[in-house]
Amino acid sequence: METQANFLRVHSIESFGTHDGPGIRMVIFLQGCKLKCLYCHNPDSIDTHGGSDYPIEELVEMVLKTKPYFGKKGGVTVSGGEPLLQAKALIPFFKRLKEEGIHTNIDTNGRILNHFSQELLDDYADLIMLDIKHMTEEGYQYITGNPNKDTGLKFAKYREDSGKKMWLRYVLIPGITDKPELLHVLGNHFKDFKTIEKIEIQPYHKLGIHKWEALGWKYELEDVRENTEEEIATASKILSQYFKEVKHN
Template sequence: MTVRPPSPPGLPRPGRAGADAAAADPAVAALGRGSPVGAELTGAVHSWDVSVGVDGPGTRFVAFLAGCPLRCRYCHSPDTWYRRSGRHRTVDDLMAEIERYRRFISVAGGGVTVSGGEPLMQPRFTGEVLRRCHALGLHTALDTSGFLGARADDALLDATDLVLLDVKSWDPATYRRVTRTGAVAPTVRFGRRLAERGTTIWIRFVLVPGLTDAVANVAGIADYAAGLATVQRVEVLPFHRLGAHKYAELGLRFPLADTAPPTPELLSRVRGQFAERGLTVY
Protein backbone atom coordinates (compact mmCIF):
# COMPACT_ATOMS: atom_id res chain seq x y z
CA MET A 1 0.00 0.00 0.00
CA THR A 2 1.76 3.12 -1.18
CA VAL A 3 0.32 6.45 -0.10
CA ARG A 4 1.46 9.61 -1.82
CA PRO A 5 1.20 12.87 0.07
CA PRO A 6 -1.71 14.99 -0.93
CA SER A 7 -1.36 17.75 -3.51
CA PRO A 8 37.90 -1.28 -1.32
CA PRO A 9 41.20 0.35 -2.42
CA GLY A 10 41.68 4.05 -2.03
CA LEU A 11 39.83 4.50 1.25
CA PRO A 12 40.03 8.12 2.44
CA ARG A 13 42.10 8.95 5.51
CA PRO A 14 40.21 8.90 8.82
CA GLY A 15 39.32 12.12 10.58
CA ARG A 16 37.74 13.90 7.59
CA ALA A 17 34.07 13.04 8.14
CA GLY A 18 32.85 16.38 6.86
CA ALA A 19 34.75 16.12 3.57
CA ASP A 20 34.72 12.39 2.80
CA ALA A 21 31.65 12.22 0.58
CA ALA A 22 32.62 15.37 -1.27
CA ALA A 23 36.10 13.97 -1.81
CA ALA A 24 34.56 10.86 -3.34
CA ASP A 25 32.48 12.93 -5.71
CA PRO A 26 32.66 16.77 -5.87
CA ALA A 27 28.99 16.92 -6.88
CA VAL A 28 28.06 15.75 -3.39
CA ALA A 29 29.10 19.10 -1.95
CA ALA A 30 26.19 20.77 -3.74
CA LEU A 31 23.48 18.36 -2.58
CA GLY A 32 20.64 19.61 -0.40
CA ARG A 33 20.57 18.79 3.31
CA GLY A 34 16.94 19.49 4.25
CA SER A 35 15.79 22.99 5.00
CA PRO A 36 14.07 24.84 7.83
CA VAL A 37 11.05 26.90 6.80
CA GLY A 38 10.22 29.41 9.50
CA ALA A 39 10.74 27.64 12.81
CA GLU A 40 10.03 24.15 11.46
CA LEU A 41 12.31 21.67 9.78
CA THR A 42 10.98 20.44 6.45
CA GLY A 43 11.97 17.69 4.07
CA ALA A 44 11.06 16.57 0.58
CA VAL A 45 8.87 13.51 1.11
CA HIS A 46 8.06 11.47 -1.97
CA SER A 47 5.60 8.97 -0.47
CA TRP A 48 5.03 6.52 2.35
CA ASP A 49 4.08 2.89 2.53
CA VAL A 50 3.32 0.07 4.98
CA SER A 51 5.33 -3.07 4.29
CA VAL A 52 5.87 -6.44 5.92
CA GLY A 53 9.28 -8.10 6.18
CA VAL A 54 10.88 -6.05 3.39
CA ASP A 55 12.30 -2.87 4.91
CA GLY A 56 13.34 -4.21 8.28
CA PRO A 57 11.77 -6.54 10.85
CA GLY A 58 8.00 -6.81 11.21
CA THR A 59 5.36 -4.52 9.79
CA ARG A 60 6.82 -1.11 9.06
CA PHE A 61 5.87 2.41 8.13
CA VAL A 62 8.32 3.34 5.38
CA ALA A 63 8.92 6.99 4.51
CA PHE A 64 10.47 7.51 1.08
CA LEU A 65 12.36 10.79 0.84
CA ALA A 66 13.04 12.46 -2.50
CA GLY A 67 16.51 12.93 -3.94
CA CYS A 68 19.45 10.62 -4.62
CA PRO A 69 23.03 11.30 -5.75
CA LEU A 70 23.39 7.93 -7.50
CA ARG A 71 21.84 6.75 -10.75
CA CYS A 72 21.89 2.99 -10.36
CA ARG A 73 21.24 1.17 -13.59
CA TYR A 74 18.80 -1.19 -11.87
CA CYS A 75 16.96 1.48 -9.86
CA HIS A 76 13.23 0.70 -9.66
CA SER A 77 12.30 4.19 -8.40
CA PRO A 78 13.59 6.83 -10.83
CA ASP A 79 10.71 8.99 -9.64
CA THR A 80 12.63 9.56 -6.39
CA TRP A 81 15.87 10.85 -7.96
CA TYR A 82 15.16 14.55 -7.61
CA ARG A 83 14.18 16.59 -4.57
CA ARG A 84 11.54 18.33 -6.69
CA SER A 85 9.66 15.04 -6.99
CA GLY A 86 8.76 15.28 -3.30
CA ARG A 87 6.42 17.51 -1.38
CA HIS A 88 7.69 19.75 1.40
CA ARG A 89 6.53 18.29 4.70
CA THR A 90 7.46 19.22 8.24
CA VAL A 91 8.59 16.61 10.73
CA ASP A 92 5.25 17.12 12.49
CA ASP A 93 3.41 16.34 9.24
CA LEU A 94 5.23 13.03 8.83
CA MET A 95 4.94 12.13 12.50
CA ALA A 96 1.19 12.68 12.29
CA GLU A 97 1.03 10.03 9.55
CA ILE A 98 3.24 7.66 11.56
CA GLU A 99 1.02 8.16 14.61
CA ARG A 100 -1.95 6.80 12.66
CA TYR A 101 -0.12 3.47 12.32
CA ARG A 102 1.78 3.52 15.59
CA ARG A 103 -0.25 0.95 17.51
CA PHE A 104 -0.56 -1.34 14.50
CA ILE A 105 3.17 -1.48 13.75
CA SER A 106 4.07 -1.79 17.43
CA VAL A 107 1.78 -4.78 17.97
CA ALA A 108 3.12 -6.35 14.75
CA GLY A 109 6.70 -6.12 16.01
CA GLY A 110 7.69 -3.55 13.42
CA GLY A 111 8.72 0.06 13.36
CA VAL A 112 9.62 2.94 11.08
CA THR A 113 12.11 2.92 8.18
CA VAL A 114 13.37 6.08 6.51
CA SER A 115 14.28 5.28 2.92
CA GLY A 116 14.48 7.04 -0.42
CA GLY A 117 15.82 8.05 -2.75
CA GLU A 118 18.68 8.56 -0.34
CA PRO A 119 17.60 9.79 3.11
CA LEU A 120 21.07 11.10 3.95
CA MET A 121 20.61 13.79 1.31
CA GLN A 122 18.37 15.29 4.00
CA PRO A 123 20.23 14.36 7.20
CA ARG A 124 18.67 16.97 9.48
CA PHE A 125 15.13 15.98 8.54
CA THR A 126 15.96 12.27 8.61
CA GLY A 127 17.68 12.55 11.97
CA GLU A 128 14.78 14.39 13.58
CA VAL A 129 12.22 11.87 12.30
CA LEU A 130 14.32 8.99 13.63
CA ARG A 131 14.80 10.75 16.96
CA ARG A 132 11.08 11.41 17.37
CA CYS A 133 10.22 7.80 16.48
CA HIS A 134 12.86 6.47 18.86
CA ALA A 135 11.45 8.62 21.65
CA LEU A 136 8.07 6.94 21.07
CA GLY A 137 9.66 3.54 21.58
CA LEU A 138 9.41 2.57 17.90
CA HIS A 139 12.10 0.45 16.28
CA THR A 140 13.91 2.62 13.72
CA ALA A 141 15.77 1.74 10.52
CA LEU A 142 17.74 3.76 8.00
CA ASP A 143 17.85 2.47 4.41
CA THR A 144 20.92 3.93 2.70
CA SER A 145 23.67 3.29 0.19
CA GLY A 146 26.15 4.72 2.67
CA PHE A 147 27.56 6.97 -0.05
CA LEU A 148 26.64 10.00 2.07
CA GLY A 149 27.40 8.26 5.35
CA ALA A 150 29.61 11.13 6.48
CA ARG A 151 26.44 13.22 6.78
CA ALA A 152 25.00 10.95 9.46
CA ASP A 153 26.09 12.50 12.74
CA ASP A 154 26.21 10.65 16.05
CA ALA A 155 22.81 11.99 17.12
CA LEU A 156 21.17 10.52 14.00
CA LEU A 157 22.85 7.16 14.53
CA ASP A 158 21.99 7.15 18.24
CA ALA A 159 18.34 7.16 17.15
CA THR A 160 18.83 4.38 14.60
CA ASP A 161 18.36 0.75 15.66
CA LEU A 162 19.15 -0.81 12.28
CA VAL A 163 20.90 0.27 9.10
CA LEU A 164 19.97 -1.40 5.82
CA LEU A 165 23.26 -0.86 4.01
CA ASP A 166 23.05 -1.25 0.24
CA VAL A 167 26.51 -2.21 -1.03
CA LYS A 168 26.27 -1.69 -4.77
CA SER A 169 29.49 -3.47 -5.70
CA TRP A 170 33.06 -3.94 -4.50
CA ASP A 171 35.14 -3.66 -7.64
CA PRO A 172 35.65 0.09 -8.27
CA ALA A 173 34.98 -0.14 -12.01
CA THR A 174 31.83 -2.19 -11.44
CA TYR A 175 30.63 0.25 -8.78
CA ARG A 176 30.87 3.09 -11.26
CA ARG A 177 29.13 1.05 -13.96
CA VAL A 178 26.29 0.35 -11.55
CA THR A 179 25.88 3.83 -10.03
CA ARG A 180 27.28 5.97 -12.86
CA THR A 181 29.01 8.10 -10.21
CA GLY A 182 30.96 7.95 -7.00
CA ALA A 183 33.02 5.25 -5.34
CA VAL A 184 32.45 2.47 -2.82
CA ALA A 185 34.95 3.90 -0.29
CA PRO A 186 32.41 6.09 1.62
CA THR A 187 30.09 3.07 2.00
CA VAL A 188 32.94 0.90 3.24
CA ARG A 189 33.95 3.42 5.84
CA PHE A 190 30.38 4.06 6.95
CA GLY A 191 29.81 0.34 7.54
CA ARG A 192 32.95 0.14 9.65
CA ARG A 193 31.84 3.14 11.65
CA LEU A 194 28.47 1.49 12.30
CA ALA A 195 30.14 -1.72 13.44
CA GLU A 196 32.42 0.19 15.80
CA ARG A 197 29.35 1.88 17.28
CA GLY A 198 27.57 -1.44 17.74
CA THR A 199 24.78 -0.57 15.28
CA THR A 200 23.01 -3.57 13.76
CA ILE A 201 23.50 -3.86 10.00
CA TRP A 202 21.68 -5.72 7.28
CA ILE A 203 23.80 -5.78 4.14
CA ARG A 204 21.86 -5.59 0.87
CA PHE A 205 23.26 -6.52 -2.51
CA VAL A 206 21.37 -6.44 -5.81
CA LEU A 207 22.40 -9.33 -8.04
CA VAL A 208 22.32 -8.37 -11.72
CA PRO A 209 23.48 -10.95 -14.29
CA GLY A 210 26.35 -9.63 -16.33
CA LEU A 211 26.76 -6.56 -14.14
CA THR A 212 27.29 -7.33 -10.43
CA ASP A 213 27.64 -11.12 -10.50
CA ALA A 214 31.41 -11.55 -11.01
CA VAL A 215 32.88 -13.97 -8.48
CA ALA A 216 35.56 -11.51 -7.35
CA ASN A 217 33.04 -8.67 -6.99
CA VAL A 218 30.80 -10.78 -4.75
CA ALA A 219 33.79 -12.12 -2.81
CA GLY A 220 34.90 -8.60 -1.96
CA ILE A 221 31.51 -7.71 -0.49
CA ALA A 222 31.33 -11.03 1.37
CA ASP A 223 34.76 -10.53 2.94
CA TYR A 224 33.84 -6.98 3.90
CA ALA A 225 30.52 -8.02 5.46
CA ALA A 226 32.18 -10.87 7.37
CA GLY A 227 34.59 -8.35 8.87
CA LEU A 228 31.79 -6.23 10.37
CA ALA A 229 30.88 -7.62 13.78
CA THR A 230 27.33 -6.22 13.79
CA VAL A 231 26.15 -7.59 10.43
CA GLN A 232 23.07 -9.63 11.31
CA ARG A 233 22.17 -10.81 7.82
CA VAL A 234 22.89 -10.38 4.13
CA GLU A 235 20.05 -10.00 1.66
CA VAL A 236 20.86 -10.98 -1.91
CA LEU A 237 18.16 -9.21 -3.91
CA PRO A 238 17.51 -10.63 -7.39
CA PHE A 239 17.34 -7.99 -10.11
CA HIS A 240 13.84 -7.46 -11.52
CA ARG A 241 12.22 -5.19 -14.11
CA LEU A 242 9.12 -4.26 -12.12
CA GLY A 243 9.99 -0.57 -12.17
CA ALA A 244 10.41 -0.38 -15.96
CA HIS A 245 7.01 1.28 -16.38
CA LYS A 246 8.18 4.24 -14.27
CA TYR A 247 10.95 4.96 -16.77
CA ALA A 248 8.41 4.92 -19.58
CA GLU A 249 6.14 7.30 -17.67
CA LEU A 250 9.07 9.68 -17.17
CA GLY A 251 10.18 9.43 -20.79
CA LEU A 252 13.41 7.67 -19.81
CA ARG A 253 15.09 4.58 -21.19
CA PHE A 254 15.41 1.73 -18.70
CA PRO A 255 19.12 0.79 -18.94
CA LEU A 256 18.57 -2.89 -18.17
CA ALA A 257 15.45 -3.49 -20.22
CA ASP A 258 17.10 -6.45 -21.95
CA THR A 259 18.61 -7.99 -18.81
CA ALA A 260 16.94 -11.13 -17.44
CA PRO A 261 16.60 -11.83 -13.71
CA PRO A 262 19.23 -14.13 -12.23
CA THR A 263 18.74 -17.85 -12.58
CA PRO A 264 18.26 -20.07 -9.51
CA GLU A 265 21.75 -21.44 -10.13
CA LEU A 266 23.32 -17.97 -10.06
CA LEU A 267 21.40 -17.01 -6.94
CA SER A 268 22.56 -20.19 -5.24
CA ARG A 269 26.20 -19.55 -6.14
CA VAL A 270 26.16 -15.96 -4.88
CA ARG A 271 24.31 -16.76 -1.68
CA GLY A 272 26.79 -19.58 -1.17
CA GLN A 273 29.70 -17.14 -1.38
CA PHE A 274 28.25 -15.16 1.51
CA ALA A 275 27.34 -18.27 3.50
CA GLU A 276 30.91 -19.57 3.17
CA ARG A 277 32.03 -16.54 5.20
CA GLY A 278 29.74 -17.57 8.04
CA LEU A 279 27.07 -14.99 7.20
CA THR A 280 23.33 -15.50 7.51
CA VAL A 281 21.95 -15.10 4.00
CA TYR A 282 18.47 -14.38 2.65
Protein backbone atom coordinates in the same frame (compact mmCIF):
# COMPACT_ATOMS: atom_id res chain seq x y z
CA MET B 1 19.53 19.41 -1.19
CA GLU B 2 18.08 21.98 1.21
CA THR B 3 14.98 21.23 3.28
CA GLN B 4 13.75 22.99 6.37
CA ALA B 5 14.65 21.16 9.57
CA ASN B 6 10.97 20.73 10.48
CA PHE B 7 9.97 19.23 7.10
CA LEU B 8 10.92 16.15 5.14
CA ARG B 9 10.63 16.00 1.37
CA VAL B 10 8.76 12.77 0.69
CA HIS B 11 8.37 10.73 -2.48
CA SER B 12 5.83 8.22 -1.16
CA ILE B 13 4.73 6.34 1.96
CA GLU B 14 3.99 2.63 2.42
CA SER B 15 1.93 1.95 5.52
CA PHE B 16 2.47 -1.79 5.94
CA GLY B 17 5.87 -2.68 4.52
CA THR B 18 7.29 -6.15 5.13
CA HIS B 19 10.53 -6.06 3.08
CA ASP B 20 12.32 -3.04 4.53
CA GLY B 21 13.53 -4.15 7.93
CA PRO B 22 12.23 -6.31 10.77
CA GLY B 23 8.49 -6.82 11.27
CA ILE B 24 5.71 -4.66 9.86
CA ARG B 25 6.91 -1.15 9.10
CA MET B 26 5.86 2.21 7.84
CA VAL B 27 8.28 2.91 5.01
CA ILE B 28 8.83 6.56 4.12
CA PHE B 29 10.54 6.98 0.77
CA LEU B 30 12.31 10.33 0.74
CA GLN B 31 12.86 12.37 -2.40
CA GLY B 32 16.26 12.99 -3.93
CA CYS B 33 19.36 10.94 -4.73
CA LYS B 34 22.78 11.80 -6.15
CA LEU B 35 23.13 8.39 -7.80
CA LYS B 36 21.33 7.12 -10.89
CA CYS B 37 21.56 3.35 -10.50
CA LEU B 38 20.85 1.47 -13.72
CA TYR B 39 18.28 -0.78 -12.01
CA CYS B 40 16.55 1.89 -9.87
CA HIS B 41 12.88 0.98 -9.48
CA ASN B 42 11.97 4.47 -8.25
CA PRO B 43 13.75 6.73 -10.79
CA ASP B 44 11.14 9.41 -10.14
CA SER B 45 12.63 9.70 -6.63
CA ILE B 46 16.04 10.85 -7.95
CA ASP B 47 15.18 14.51 -8.67
CA THR B 48 15.98 16.51 -5.53
CA HIS B 49 13.34 19.10 -6.49
CA GLY B 50 10.48 16.60 -6.67
CA GLY B 51 8.31 15.14 -3.96
CA SER B 52 6.14 16.84 -1.35
CA ASP B 53 7.11 18.53 1.91
CA TYR B 54 5.63 16.92 5.02
CA PRO B 55 5.85 18.56 8.45
CA ILE B 56 7.67 16.24 10.83
CA GLU B 57 4.85 16.28 13.37
CA GLU B 58 2.38 15.24 10.67
CA LEU B 59 4.58 12.25 9.85
CA VAL B 60 4.86 11.38 13.53
CA GLU B 61 1.07 11.42 13.84
CA MET B 62 0.80 9.10 10.83
CA VAL B 63 3.29 6.73 12.42
CA LEU B 64 1.46 6.71 15.76
CA LYS B 65 -1.77 5.69 14.02
CA THR B 66 0.07 2.71 12.53
CA LYS B 67 2.08 1.84 15.66
CA PRO B 68 -0.43 -0.79 16.96
CA TYR B 69 0.39 -2.93 13.90
CA PHE B 70 4.17 -2.84 14.43
CA GLY B 71 4.21 -5.46 17.17
CA LYS B 72 7.51 -6.11 18.93
CA LYS B 73 9.75 -6.02 15.86
CA GLY B 74 8.25 -3.40 13.54
CA GLY B 75 8.74 0.32 13.26
CA VAL B 76 9.69 2.98 10.73
CA THR B 77 12.12 2.73 7.82
CA VAL B 78 13.26 5.73 5.81
CA SER B 79 14.36 4.85 2.30
CA GLY B 80 14.53 6.78 -0.94
CA GLY B 81 15.95 8.19 -2.98
CA GLU B 82 18.79 8.62 -0.53
CA PRO B 83 17.40 9.52 2.91
CA LEU B 84 20.69 10.83 4.32
CA LEU B 85 20.51 13.80 1.93
CA GLN B 86 17.95 14.97 4.49
CA ALA B 87 19.89 13.86 7.57
CA LYS B 88 19.52 17.25 9.28
CA ALA B 89 15.72 17.01 9.21
CA LEU B 90 15.75 13.30 10.03
CA ILE B 91 17.37 14.00 13.42
CA PRO B 92 14.29 15.66 14.98
CA PHE B 93 12.01 13.13 13.26
CA PHE B 94 13.89 10.12 14.62
CA LYS B 95 14.22 11.82 17.99
CA ARG B 96 10.42 12.03 18.19
CA LEU B 97 10.08 8.40 17.13
CA LYS B 98 12.50 7.28 19.83
CA GLU B 99 10.50 9.27 22.40
CA GLU B 100 7.49 7.19 21.33
CA GLY B 101 9.44 3.92 21.65
CA ILE B 102 9.44 3.24 17.90
CA HIS B 103 12.19 1.22 16.16
CA THR B 104 14.05 3.24 13.51
CA ASN B 105 15.81 2.04 10.38
CA ILE B 106 17.63 3.77 7.50
CA ASP B 107 18.04 2.21 4.04
CA THR B 108 21.04 4.02 2.56
CA ASN B 109 23.73 3.84 -0.12
CA GLY B 110 26.23 5.07 2.47
CA ARG B 111 27.69 7.96 0.47
CA ILE B 112 26.92 10.64 3.05
CA LEU B 113 28.90 10.64 6.27
CA ASN B 114 28.81 14.15 7.68
CA HIS B 115 28.05 15.72 11.06
CA PHE B 116 24.29 15.29 10.69
CA SER B 117 24.36 11.72 9.40
CA GLN B 118 26.84 10.75 12.14
CA GLU B 119 24.57 12.19 14.84
CA LEU B 120 21.66 10.27 13.32
CA LEU B 121 23.65 7.03 13.24
CA ASP B 122 25.12 7.45 16.71
CA ASP B 123 22.01 8.53 18.61
CA TYR B 124 18.81 7.63 16.76
CA ALA B 125 19.14 4.86 14.16
CA ASP B 126 18.47 1.42 15.65
CA LEU B 127 19.32 -0.29 12.36
CA ILE B 128 21.08 0.56 9.12
CA MET B 129 20.45 -1.29 5.86
CA LEU B 130 23.45 -0.52 3.65
CA ASP B 131 23.15 -1.04 -0.10
CA ILE B 132 26.35 -2.48 -1.55
CA LYS B 133 26.35 -1.67 -5.26
CA HIS B 134 29.54 -3.36 -6.47
CA MET B 135 32.93 -4.30 -5.04
CA THR B 136 35.08 -2.71 -7.77
CA GLU B 137 35.47 0.96 -8.65
CA GLU B 138 34.67 0.29 -12.32
CA GLY B 139 31.58 -1.75 -11.51
CA TYR B 140 30.32 0.81 -9.02
CA GLN B 141 30.68 3.67 -11.49
CA TYR B 142 28.99 1.64 -14.25
CA ILE B 143 25.97 0.90 -12.04
CA THR B 144 25.59 4.27 -10.32
CA GLY B 145 27.05 6.78 -12.77
CA ASN B 146 29.30 8.10 -9.99
CA PRO B 147 32.78 7.33 -8.68
CA ASN B 148 32.83 5.26 -5.52
CA LYS B 149 35.87 6.51 -3.55
CA ASP B 150 35.06 3.71 -1.05
CA THR B 151 32.27 5.83 0.44
CA GLY B 152 29.98 2.91 1.24
CA LEU B 153 32.83 0.91 2.74
CA LYS B 154 33.89 3.84 4.95
CA PHE B 155 30.27 4.18 6.04
CA ALA B 156 30.15 0.46 6.91
CA LYS B 157 33.36 0.80 8.94
CA TYR B 158 31.90 3.76 10.83
CA ARG B 159 28.79 1.75 11.68
CA GLU B 160 30.88 -1.26 12.67
CA ASP B 161 33.00 0.87 15.00
CA SER B 162 29.81 2.12 16.70
CA GLY B 163 28.85 -1.47 17.59
CA LYS B 164 25.30 -0.92 16.32
CA LYS B 165 23.27 -3.22 14.09
CA MET B 166 23.55 -3.30 10.33
CA TRP B 167 22.17 -5.32 7.43
CA LEU B 168 23.68 -5.40 3.95
CA ARG B 169 21.68 -5.42 0.73
CA TYR B 170 23.05 -6.56 -2.61
CA VAL B 171 21.26 -6.55 -5.97
CA LEU B 172 22.17 -9.68 -7.92
CA ILE B 173 22.45 -8.68 -11.59
CA PRO B 174 23.26 -11.49 -14.05
CA GLY B 175 26.66 -10.94 -15.63
CA ILE B 176 27.36 -7.80 -13.56
CA THR B 177 27.20 -8.44 -9.80
CA ASP B 178 26.59 -12.19 -9.62
CA LYS B 179 30.08 -13.37 -10.57
CA PRO B 180 31.43 -15.78 -7.91
CA GLU B 181 34.72 -13.88 -7.61
CA LEU B 182 32.84 -10.67 -6.76
CA LEU B 183 30.74 -12.46 -4.14
CA HIS B 184 33.89 -13.80 -2.51
CA VAL B 185 35.42 -10.30 -2.50
CA LEU B 186 32.24 -9.01 -0.85
CA GLY B 187 32.27 -11.77 1.73
CA ASN B 188 35.96 -11.44 2.53
CA HIS B 189 35.66 -7.69 3.04
CA PHE B 190 32.88 -8.01 5.61
CA LYS B 191 33.57 -11.43 7.16
CA ASP B 192 35.01 -10.03 10.40
CA PHE B 193 32.34 -7.39 10.97
CA LYS B 194 30.48 -8.06 14.22
CA THR B 195 27.51 -5.73 13.69
CA ILE B 196 26.22 -7.28 10.44
CA GLU B 197 23.20 -9.43 11.28
CA LYS B 198 22.45 -10.54 7.73
CA ILE B 199 22.87 -9.85 4.05
CA GLU B 200 19.85 -9.64 1.80
CA ILE B 201 20.23 -10.76 -1.80
CA GLN B 202 17.83 -8.76 -3.94
CA PRO B 203 17.14 -10.56 -7.22
CA TYR B 204 17.27 -8.30 -10.26
CA HIS B 205 13.90 -7.30 -11.71
CA LYS B 206 12.51 -4.79 -14.22
CA LEU B 207 9.47 -3.62 -12.27
CA GLY B 208 10.47 0.03 -12.58
CA ILE B 209 11.16 0.10 -16.31
CA HIS B 210 7.85 1.82 -17.12
CA LYS B 211 8.87 4.68 -14.82
CA TRP B 212 12.08 5.17 -16.78
CA GLU B 213 10.05 5.28 -19.98
CA ALA B 214 7.62 7.79 -18.47
CA LEU B 215 10.57 10.05 -17.61
CA GLY B 216 11.89 9.73 -21.17
CA TRP B 217 15.05 7.98 -19.94
CA LYS B 218 16.71 5.01 -21.62
CA TYR B 219 16.74 1.87 -19.46
CA GLU B 220 20.25 0.52 -20.07
CA LEU B 221 19.64 -2.95 -18.59
CA GLU B 222 16.69 -3.80 -20.81
CA ASP B 223 18.53 -6.78 -22.32
CA VAL B 224 19.58 -8.18 -18.94
CA ARG B 225 17.44 -11.15 -17.91
CA GLU B 226 16.20 -11.86 -14.40
CA ASN B 227 18.00 -14.35 -12.16
CA THR B 228 17.34 -18.06 -12.27
CA GLU B 229 16.61 -19.88 -9.02
CA GLU B 230 19.90 -21.73 -9.45
CA GLU B 231 21.86 -18.46 -9.67
CA ILE B 232 20.22 -17.13 -6.51
CA ALA B 233 20.95 -20.41 -4.71
CA THR B 234 24.60 -20.33 -5.85
CA ALA B 235 25.05 -16.75 -4.62
CA SER B 236 23.39 -17.63 -1.34
CA LYS B 237 25.69 -20.62 -0.86
CA ILE B 238 28.81 -18.52 -1.47
CA LEU B 239 27.74 -15.68 0.83
CA SER B 240 26.71 -18.15 3.54
CA GLN B 241 30.43 -18.87 4.00
CA TYR B 242 30.89 -15.32 5.28
CA PHE B 243 27.65 -14.10 6.86
CA LYS B 244 25.52 -15.33 9.78
CA GLU B 245 22.35 -15.13 7.71
CA VAL B 246 21.71 -14.82 3.97
CA LYS B 247 18.20 -13.93 2.90
CA HIS B 248 16.66 -13.38 -0.52
CA ASN B 249 13.24 -12.01 -1.46
